[in-house]
Amino acid sequence: MNKKIMSSVLTVLMILGSTSISAFATTDNGSVIIGDKTFDLAYANDPTNSAEINNAIVEGGSVYVKDFSGNWIDNTTGKIVDASVVPGENSTGTISDNTDITSKFTDTNFRSAVYKLIGKTSPAPILNIDVKNIKILDVTLENISSLDGIEYFTALTELDCISNHLTTIDVSKNTALTHLDCTFNQLTTLDVSKNTALTYLSCHASQLTTLDVSKNTALTWLDCFNNQLTTLDVSKDTALTYLDCGLNQITTLYAINNISNGSQYNVQYTDSTRTGTSDNLGITIKK
Template identity: 55%
Template sequence: MKQLYLLPLLAILALTGCKKDDDASRPGNLTIEKTEYTLDADEERTATVAFTAAADWTLSVVYDDAESSANWLSVTPMSGTAGEQTVELSAARIFRASARTAYADLACGKQSVRLTVTQTAASDATFTAAADWTLSVVYDDAESSANWLSVTPMSGTAGEQTVELSAARNFRASARTAYADLACGKQSVRLTVTQTAASDATDFTAQFDPDFAKELQKQGIIADAGNITPEDMEKIAAITRLDIAGSYDNPGTLTSLRGIEYFEALEELSCLYNQLTSLDVSRNTALTELRCDYNQLTSLDVSRNMALTELRCDYNQLTSLDVSRNTALTYLDCNNNQLTELDVSRNTALTELDCSGNPLTTLDISMNTALTKLYCAINELTTLDVSRNTALTELNCANNELTTLDVSQNTALTVLSCFSNELPSLNISRNRALTKFDCSYNPGDGVSSFPVTAWFDNDTKPGDLEIDEEQWKYDGKTITIDFRKAE
């Protein structure tokens, strides 16, 4: 008979809900807004304490008795002088299945303030299985439809195994329990997972920008923007698509999406044509599509949105954009920003890229071999290598400073726009799929002609090829396209 060995046989995880600080401020030598901090078990294990001291101050750390020898919390610095101060709290990674607490006693003169620092429990269950195994989740009757606990993976093979237990935020004033039934052969073990309640004092309404809350009420997502309830929060946490976009003719007025972090299941967010100056989507890790174009964003951090396949952030004021961790991207539109560089070397799944209207001086797309459409017009490019982008069907590199352009490997091209560059000539003899072609406002020979080597000549132009302009003025000279049939 096959045997199953499980370590531990029971995992009880305490996953903290939301908690509001008790004291907004303390008079005297110390002024401090927040005195309670919760740190994650693994990723977000730091926090910053801000306060004002009227004199020299010191900090000391005290642990619960059970943790007195652990020294898991570090505080930097431990002392300082009068004035506005910041202290960083940093916790070592926790591997236990229960939370732990430490206290940082802040003293200034005769006044002392105690900071409470709680680190949540580790969310992994580790065991050893002698054969293939499966996991299923069962909820208390009251929570049966909530699906608030996710388990990854849900099955596996023999050997040492680790499964990750992850809970959605609990907005209720009562704890909730789920059971993960682990089966291996004829043996079954039940893991009990308990999530603690949110504090009764939690003010959910204060977590949202008022205008954003009014928009949520308008769409029927919440009942009352002035009184957001735990039931509203649970509904928000389950929403997968949110459209709060304005339009060209009717722009939106939202200046902040504070509260968007509670949309934990959100996969699609459309907030274009508003007046946003900042956007924090770091907690929206399920996002696959983000449209935040036509706002006033000066920065955008998508480093934690690794599921993104489509990102439209055009017509903002971005000076930088890091998409190195967004390797699932197939569509990226960042045109009309202020980007001076763009690294898409890790975005090998890209099929469409629009980075027009930026002051880019270089663009390396050698790793983007899946590209079918590339728009890089109105930049400051002096070179462009598309030799490895053999799947391209549309290329617009107009309004740059290109002196050469080799499209001999791009035989699938149907649209080529390279007007307003510094090209003396062009060879399109291998681009027989072309249906639209614009090479106007290039210098050509600088006298009268722009030589284009093609599969036809001036007398045999294909009827299905749309040529935008065949004659133009350049430096006061009239330049005419001279199609020359390749030998």
């Protein structure tokens, strides 16, 4: 390994105290910035990548290492520096295009799907630039349990993650989303309050007990069939043309003025004991 990078590792080791070089080299945490390029430390310390790392050093630029406590260390002085002086990163956490985000994809099946999408294979790093401009992502039937890393798909407009093993999804950073289909998962919570551009939302067949769509006023299609909802408020969603909230335990539906017009809205009000498409099934419809 190049001595310049190794000295960075040793600086971090002095701060961490008990970490050995061999253990450090196998750890996914941490990163090193060389000029305008960013590498995962495990990747940078892998001898098979030494040519790439050496080339980055030859091209010039300062070298900074981020330790496990989130401190940035100037490789030349060995001192902790403010994030604002590090190329591509500032105090608000903005990252550069060449930041290695491979370790952020904690689910191996999701990571494999991303590799396939961007045309790379492991152990090549997944960089921020590889995913940040992707608009459509379909990971249906990929046996995924976590979508950690989805936050880097900041331009995403369509996400299909149907028939996986998800219990939660964080799409708070995917503010450009207009289409979200997370049907057939085991979701217990779903927060779409930041996704105000959504026009299509399907969370059919999950385990949701609440669903807040009050901020999603652009919605035209909402399918929350077969969950555990007891109430639903779509009074703010005046653009709706399709609503299916069947097979829940809904006793109160806060609806727009003509939501009970089943022929227009394809509304189904059902639970395990009541079926139908009208508002006379023991459900209070408040307009």
